[in-house]
Amino acid sequence: MDKFSQSFITEATELLENLENDLMELKDSPADKELIDSVFRAMHTIKGSAAMFGFEIIADFTHDIENIFELVRSGDLIVSPELIDLIFISRDQISDMLTEATGATKADADKGKEIIKNLQKFSKNKTEEALDEYGSHPEKMSIDSANSNLDKTYRIRFKPDINIFRTGTNPIFLIEELELIGTTKIICHTDSIPDLAQLDPESSYVYWDIIITTDAGVDAIKDVFIFVEDSCELLIETIDEGYSFENDSDYKKIGEILVSHGDITQEELNEALSSQQPIGQILVNLGKINPSTIAAAATEQEEVRKIRSARQQRVDVSSIRVTSEKLDRMVDLVGELVVAQARLNQIAHENQSPDLVAVAEEVERLSGELRDSTMEIRMLPIGTTFSKFKRLVYDLSKDLGKEVNIYTEGGETELDKNVIEKLNDPLIHIIRNCIDHGIEKPEVRKTAGKPQQGTVRISAIHSGSNVFIHIEDDGAGINKERIRQKAIEKGLIGEEALLSEKELLGLIMEAGFSTAQEITSVSGRGVGMDVVRRSIEDLRGSIEIDSTEGKGTHIIIQLPLTLAIIEGLQVQIGEDYFILPLSSVEECIELTNGDTTNERGSNLIHVRGEVTPYIRLRDWFGFSNKRTAHEQIVVTNMNNHRIGFVVDQVVGEHQTVIKSLGKVYENVEGISGATIRGDGTIALILDVPKLIEVVESEIKAA
Amino acid sequence: MSDNTQSQINQYLTFSLDSEIFAQSISEVREVLEYATITRIPKTPEFMLGVINLRGNAVPVIDMRLKLGLPKTERTVDTCIIITEVQMEEGENIFGALVDSVHEVMEIDQDTLEPTPKIGTKIDSSFIRGMAKQDDGFIMLLDIVKIFSDNELNTIQKTTEDQIEEEKMEVLTT
Structure with a gap:
């Protein structure tokens, strides 16, 4: 399959996923115009790209669904549960068709025909019904009244192409259409109309600024211009979000307007402003309010501003698409870097060279940041x-x-x-x-x-x-x-x-x-x-x-949060090193003989009054070397199962890059993986839940 | 593979275990390492020594002598680990084989191979592909794939419980 078809399928699959979402929401609020538009757009895009890349069957199929939503959009058809069901089935059918295009499985063509038939029945019935009630238009009313969107104000700069009349479009009709959507204030700019001698009566010279306040959303406005989009300059700006008073800071201040009009200069304005005190200060001075209340209000204001600017940034970010293999590779490399860095650290501290230590610390910081941001990419x-x-x-x-x-x-x-x-x-x-x-x-x-x-x-x-x-x-x-x-x-x-x-x-x-x-x-x-x-x-x-x-x-x-790198606790048993996931560790304590009791042949220890079973990993693993005099016990907790693991020594925290032990050691009891230590040797990662399970069943059996 | 396929297949790496000389096809050999610290993995058969760190990856190592039924390898200056790539059903697997010493790469003509005698050898004859004559002794050609895909290696600790759980998982996902 070529690259373009591949990208079409990826895009369409994504659209279908969004579509599913929208449909679910539409089920709950069948009159939401934005959702209906969103569904329509998804279908429209799928249809368009399918036709472009030669997937005619998909294009034809989608066309019928698009038609239905055209009816819904125009208010001639209400969204009913049956319709939603049908669209769901259609969505699945398109999804099947896409899989067929990749050559995997075959979509059921008969099912497709059946769906189309149902769809057409739907549109036919409803159109007739709608025609009967054309005079009152009840569906449309219900959509309008249910639309609880807030009024927003937009500025539209509409500059039609000079040749717009030749395409058979009259811009006045478009503006009239806008007037139907909301309250408009129209300013016509005539400055580019030439002298009568040069004037071509079949050309359009004027352009408009339209201030419109509407609850219909920006898409409704765009829809008005949908057919002239390519032959005009169109700029739609939101100038007022219309929420409430909190948004008042959005309109231009008098000073700013004056400056922009050139009535005063910025310097003059600054001078005037510097003599002014912040409102909070004035209130405090008047004794109307105490400073801490002002501080709270200021924090709130700051927070709102931060959220707004974050929202603004979100809109601005662009994204790129990469295959997950590339990311996996990157995570592997970062893992290796972390291991190499651990070695560098160890060598630096052994050599006692301050320069080397400085570099090692720098590398540690950088690799830590690199690790975090790489992990973030995979989120x-x-x-x-x-x-x-x-x-x-x-x-x-x-x-x-x-x-x-x-x-x-x-x-x-x-x-x-x-x-x-x-x-x-x-x-x-x-x-x-x-x-x-x-x-x-x-x-x-x-x-x-x-x-x-x-x-x-x-x-x-x-x-x-x-x-x-x-x-x-x-x-x-x-x-x-x-x-x-x-x-x-x-x-x-x-x-x-x-x-x-x-x-x-x-x-x-x-x-x-x-x-x-x-x-x-x-x-x-x-x-x-x-x-x-x-x-x-x-x-x-x-x-x-x-x-x-x-x-x-x-x-x-x-x-x-992530699977590849964990925080671990390194412990030592004889010559062997093991890692316990730090998240499961509750505490580490010294094991003294006084703490232990031996009931029913199993080992129990009292930790802060709670009886906790423990196992000696050395014995459990069957290591033959001798116990040390001072053993330590690491108490872990998983799902409220507390178990202690007795080890020779707790070494400390360890950034653990998880390495697989391969097919051969896949099923070793109690070991879930390996990691490379700073000196290049390997430490094994303990499978704490499995160990707990084993120990508990041993206790039960005892 | 290219034109030299034939000569590659006829080239063998020889090494010794105990007092015998063995060979394996070099197409399966990735590299030969000096002895490195092997991290043992508890609760596994004795011939499976554990894992080594091969450029940041954990690679399992087996004691070739124990696997073939010879006495355990004693570490000397000549002890080597042959890193071997084995193609298996699930894909490529990398293993290390601990041997007493590595000798040379030599050509062995397939036609001069003699069948493995069923008796008179201490080692498990099912892992031997054939024997080649060299000077007055014999070289035993090992069937590496068979050694590494031996059931014993792949089914450690694989209890029936795990199998049941896997089946359950399958049901769950369908």
């Missing part, structure tokens, strides 16, 4: 994943006969690309569970006194070097007694076992646990939360469940 907002869930929830709730609303929050939270990719399946599984097992059928909800529509809320929050993802539903919650019964049945716990609520809920994520009594096509295949937990832990994250029966379930996932 993607999690929002794209979230929007996929909207569709999932929509489809699922329809299949299961439930009514579910999904709300997402924090879609702009950024995570490493690889983390996002690997997070997809576990999250889908959790959401499926929420809808299948959590949210009740509408009738049940009604009798329970809950709103008929269930709610699933997904949010992502950034905190330190972690991201927290919350998935909440207001469904039936988890029946803890049933979990208990089931766990006893499956032999996961003893009959008399005393478990906290958290521990009990944690049992859901044990292997081979599924409480669904009725197996549906959605979940309950026995593929349980244990797989979800394992995948989250593979990402070095953790998962926690909280549930109140009758009220709903809350699942919290904690994830590291």
Whole structure:
């Protein structure tokens, strides 16, 4: 496939993703004109580029959908759930067609025809209907009234091409059309009209400045000029955002206007201004207010300004597209640089040369910054994943006969690309569970006194070097007694076992646990939360469940920002070095004989009154060398499972570039990878969740 | 590969293990390193020595003598690690093989190869492709791919539990 077709497919795929989003939102607010326009534009672009790159089938297909939205745009057709469904199916069909173009699978041509037929039926019916009611135009009214956009003011500089009349366009009609959108103030510039002798009656010499205040949005204005875009000079500027008083600073101050008119000079203005005191100062002087209130107000003002300028910058940034392989390569190189830098540091400190140390420190700083910004490049907002869930929830709730609303929050939270990719399946599984097992059928909800529509809320929050993802539903919650019964049945716990609520809920994520009594096509295949937990832990994250029966379930996932480099704690056992992920380490303490008790053959230590099991890594790994006199114990905590690891010595923090151990050592128990130490030797990274699992099962067996 | 394919295939790197001389095709050899510190990996079979740092990557090393059923390698000044590339189903794999000493690259004519005797040798004959005569002794040609793709290497610690979990994951993703 050539480069252009490839880029068309990439572009179209992206557009389809956005389209899905827009459709989901449109479902909730069917009268939102901007959304309708956005859908229309997406279809229009796909159609246009498809035709340009020779994908005629896609172009033809899209054309029909575009037609439908043309009707919606003009207000002749209301967005109904059936229509949305149909567009969804069409979207999937286009997506299939695109895959077909890449040669992967074949799109179902018959299905395509069927969709077209339905679409045409739709447009025909509705057009007729609309024609019947043409006089009153109720749909259009509903769109206008539902549009709660704020009034904004724009300045339009419209300078038609001198030859505009020859294309059969009358600029006056365009201006009249503008008058329909909003309140206008029109200034006509006639300065370029030549003398009568030179005047060509078929040419256009005038241009206009139009100040328009409208709630229709800038796209509506652009639409007016859509056919003359190429044959005129068109400049649309927002001159007033129209929010409220807070925006008052946006209009020109008197001084500025005077200067711009040339009535006074800038110097004169500055002189006049310097004699003036800030409003805050005046108020304080008058004793109307105390200085701290002013300071607070000033901070608020500063904040608003910062946000605004940040927003401005966001609009200005340009972006480039690179393949992810290039980024992966870059991360590898940065990893190697960090390793080399660690060596340089070590050598510099051994040699005691101040110059070398200075250079080493400089390199350390630079490589640290380079590492951070490289990692940042790989960060993607999690929002794209979230929007996929909207569709999932929509489809699922329809299949299961439930009514579910999904709300997402924090879609702009950024995570490493690889983390996002690997997070997809576990999250889908959790959401499926929420809808299948959590949210009740509408009738049940009604009798329970809950709103008929269930709610699933997904949010992502950034905190330190972690991201927290919350998935909440207001469904039936988890029946803890049933979990208990089931766990006893499956032999996961003893009959008399005393478990906290958290521990009990944690049992859901044990292997081979599924409480669904009725197996549906959605979940309950026995593929349980244990797989979800394992995948989250593979990402070095953790998962926690909280549930109140009758009220709903809350699942919290904690994830590291990136996979390639972690902060680690280096420990030593004999000649061997190991790394524990710092995020799982709680504390390091000296192991003295007084702390330990030996119950049922397992090792337990009292840490601040809490009994914590521990293992001696030396024994567990089967190292034959002798124990040192003073051992240290590193207490780790994963998902509220606390385990201590006994080591000879804690060396310190280590910037850990994670290296794979390759296929051969892939399944070694308790080791998840390797890293290169400053002196070029290798340290092994401990797989803490796995170790905890092993130790706990050993304790249980004992 | 180009025209010299034939001669490349006939070229072999010879090395010694215990008192015997072995050879492997140089097309599989990436480089020969001096002995470097090997980081052991706990809970793995004895012949798998661990990993070395090869320009920033962790490369597994096996003790060739133990793998072939000979006594454990004692480290001397001549001890070398032959870095070997093996094409496997899942793609290219890189291993290091610890040997007593490396000798030379020599040509061995395929036609002069003799079949491996089933008896009279201390080592596991399934890893030997054939024997070549040199002076008055024999050189044993190793089937490197077979050694490195041996089940024992690829299935360490792969418990049934892991397999079940993998199957589950598949169901989950479909």
